Every structure is written in C-alpha cells, then in structure tokens.
Amino acid sequence: MIYYNQDREVITEFPKDNPRCCFLMTQLGEPLPDKVVEIRIKLKAQLKKRSIELIDAETYITGKDFLGKIWKILFSVPCGIAIVCEKMSASTISNIFYEIGILNALGKETIVIKTKSYKVPSDFVRTEYLEYNKNFDKKINKFLNTFFELADHYNKMADSLESNPLLSIDYWRRAYLISGDEKYLDKARKMFKNSQFDPQSRHFIKCFLSNTPLKLK
DSSP states (O other): OOOOOSOOOBOSSSSOOOTEEEEEEEEEEOOOOHHHHHHHHHHHHHHHHHOEEEETTSOOOOOSHHHHHHHHHHHHHHEEEEOTTTTTOOOHHHHHHHHHHHHHHOOOEEEEEOOOOOOOOOOGTTSSOOOOTTTTHHHHHHHOOOHHHHHHHHHHHHHHOOOOOOHHHHHHHHHHHOOOTTHHHHHHHHHHHOOOOOOOHHHHHHHHTTTTSSSSO
C-alpha cells in the first residue's frame, strides 16, 4: 500500500476522499465542441439521478501545482469518465488518456465516451467504451449499475480475506468511495484496531482513514 505522487515521491499525507464522485476528463477550454457540451449535460443529468457528483480539473482552485492537484483528485475518487471527440486537439487527447492511465494504475473504474467519428488509440482498441448515440442514457446507466455492484463485491472480498487484513481495508475503502456508505469505514476501523501491522503499514492505514468521517484515535 505505497503510492507515489506526480514527482515519483511517496505519498505520506493522503488527500480527503470524495465518495460518490466522478472525475470528468474532457476539453475544458473554450471553444468547446458542441457534442462535448451536449454529452456533458446528459451525463451530468444521469449521474445526478444516482446522487453522483461530477467534478473536473476546474472544480478546485488551489493556487499550487496543477498536475499535483489532478493527482490528488484522481486519488480521492472512485471513478473517472472521459469524453472525447474528433474535434479535440492532440494535446487535449493526450492529457485525457494520461489521466485515464493514472486512474487505471490506482485501481479506479474508468469509461470512455466517444463520438461516432472519433478513432480510439490503438492501446485502447480492446477497451470497452460508449459511443454517443440515441441509446446513450441506457448504456451509461448499465455502466453505473455495474459500478455500484462493485461495492458489494469489494465488501465480500474484504470479508473473505482474514489472512490479509491490509488488503481487506483497501477493499473496504474502495467500497466506501463507490457507495459513500460509512459502514465500510467502520469495518476497516475495527480491523485496524484488532489486527497487528508493521509500523509502515499502520501509518498508511491511518492516513487512509484519518481523511474520512470516522476518525482514528
């Protein structure tokens, strides 16, 4: 359970978790392609029905390193959704897929929403994505159904890993980020109190849980 920041340094102070939040990866600067605006509006409406907040790189203003801010947000959320279209510049597309790579490395869920004419990069050809069309609402809700089912799956995995409490705690944190249900934090807290960990692991677990509603003492 060792994580590194954008400067390849070990993270010792973890950012506050953002449960039931989704990080949006798309073009933010003007002028925005019409399709991107349309997809974003529809996506936000579907997420709102599930009580999921949509955030992006402009949600927080820190006055500090921009890439560092992005890393902290990606670390704190359970999911990332990308919107890409053929009218976006190469630099914008590069930033989006860079952020997807970070999310995947951190074990987060991701999905790419593309316009019909956009060609997916070769490394992502085998990755399942959503094409924006008349069935968009139905398809994004199928993804969200699968996404929420993961919370229960992670909980079952954590309950079955008596011999690996460190991994159990990480699974419960994943379940919490997806669902926002604090019962998963309560389970992690109890295991933390009742299990033996080496000093380094104990420090990282405390960092995880100290940024949640259930404070460790």
